[in-house]
Amino acid sequence: MRKSDILFFIIILQLFSICLLALHAANEQEASLFRLMEKQELTRQFGLTDLCIVTEARYTRHPAVTDLHSAFQDAPMSFEHFPSGSFISPPLRWMREKHD
C-alpha cells in the first residue's frame, strides 16, 4: 500500500467518524426532544429561572436573578472566590445598566 493511500485512508476514516457523530447528534436531538419539553414544563410549573449547573454560590446558581456582587466582597484578597465565577461571566443586564 502506498503511503499516500494510508494518509487518505486515515482522513476518510476521520471524516466517516465525524459523519457518524453528526448522525448521533441528530438522533440524540430527536430522541431528547421529549426530555427537553419535560424540563421546560417543569421550569414552567415551578417558575424556575436558572439552570442548575453550579451550586457553589448564589450568583453562579441563579445568575439571572441574583443580587449584585463585586470583586473582593467575599474576602479581602479574593478577586473571584469561586472557580466557576471565571467560567460564568456577569449577566448582560448588569453591563447594560452600567452603560445606561
Add this chain to the structure above:
Amino acid sequence: MIEKQRYIIDFTISALLRRKGKNITLLVSYTLVVALLASVMFLTHSLRTEAAFVLQGSPPLIVQKLVAGRFDYIPVEYGKKIGAFRGVDSVKGRLWGYYFDSFTGANYTIMAFEEMSLAPGSITIGEGVARIRKIAVGDMFPVTNYRGETILFTVASVLSSSSSLVASDLILMPEKDFRSLFNISPAYVTDFAVTAGNARELPTIARKITKTLPDTRPILRDEILRTYDSLFSWRSGILIVILCSVIIAFLIFSWDRASGLSAEEKYEIGILKALGWDTSDVLMMKFWEGAAISLTSFLGGLVLAYVHVFFASTTLFTPVLKGWSVLYPDFRLVPAIDAFQVAALFFLSVVPYTVATIIPVWRAATIDPDTVMRAYR
C-alpha cells in the same frame, strides 16, 4: 497530474516519518489543542441551546425588591399594585431561598410550592439532593430552622434524573412549612412572577413597575435568556483563557515554522532542487506536509472533543465547573454543534499552520541549491 501529487505525498510522508519523534509529538499536541478548544465550543453551545429551550418555561417577568443593592423580601402589597397595571394577567408570589446542609456541606435551593398539594411536613427533592443524602421516598430529611431546632421532613417524591439540569438541588415544600422554617411573615414573598395577556406589553409593564415602585427590579424572561446566551459566550473568563492558550500555542507552532527551517530541512530542499525539483514542487511538498499534519489533527481533535463532551460528560472541565460545589448535577447534554464555530476553528487552526509552513520553504526554495547545500553541510 493526480499521479504526480500522489508521488509528492508519498515522498512527503516518508520525509515526515524520517523525523518520526518530532512529528508524532507535533501531531499529538496539535490534536489535543484542537480537542480542547472544540470541547469548550461544544459544551458552551450545547448549554446555550438547552438553556434557550428550557428557560422558555420560566416566568415572563420577575419583580424583585432591592434594599441597599441587595435583594430583599418584597411586600405582598406590591403584588396588588402590580396586578392593577393594565395588561397584567397574573401576579404570583414566589418563596424561595438557599439552605446550607451542614451534614454534607452542600447548598440547596429551597422553594415553597403549593400546586403539588404536598402534605404538611413533607417535601419533594431533586435527584442531586437524594443522591448526596442517600435518601429515597419515605425517608426523613432533617432541616434546621431559624431557631436552630431540627425539623424532620418526609420525602414524598424525588424528581426524575432527567430534570437534573434545572432541579437537581431543589427542595419543594408547602408554603406554611417554608414560612415557619425561616420565620418569614405572610406579608412578604421572595419575588413576584408576573404574566401578561400580551407578551409584547411586558417591557412597558416593567417600565411602569420601575416608575411606580422605584425600589424594585423587574427582570424580563428575554433578559434571562440573553444572560444565558452571554454566560457561555466567547467573552466568558475561561473561554478567553483557553482561547489565549490556544492562540499562543499556534503562535509557537507558527513561529517555529516561520522563523526558519532546520539545517537538515534546508539541505534536503537543496538536494531536491539539485535533483531537478521545481520550486513549485518543493512548495507543494511542504503544503502537503502542513495539510497532512493540520488536517488529521483537526479532524482527530473534533472527534476527541465530541467524545469528551457528549460521551464522557466533559470529564476534563468538571473540576472547573464543580469548583467548591458539593452538589454537582449529573446531567447529560443534548449534542448541539454550531457549523459556524467549527468552520471558525478550521480557519483558526488548519489555514495558519499550512500557510506558516509554506512561507519559509518558499524562501529556502528560491535560493541557489549549491549555496544551500554548501551552507548547511
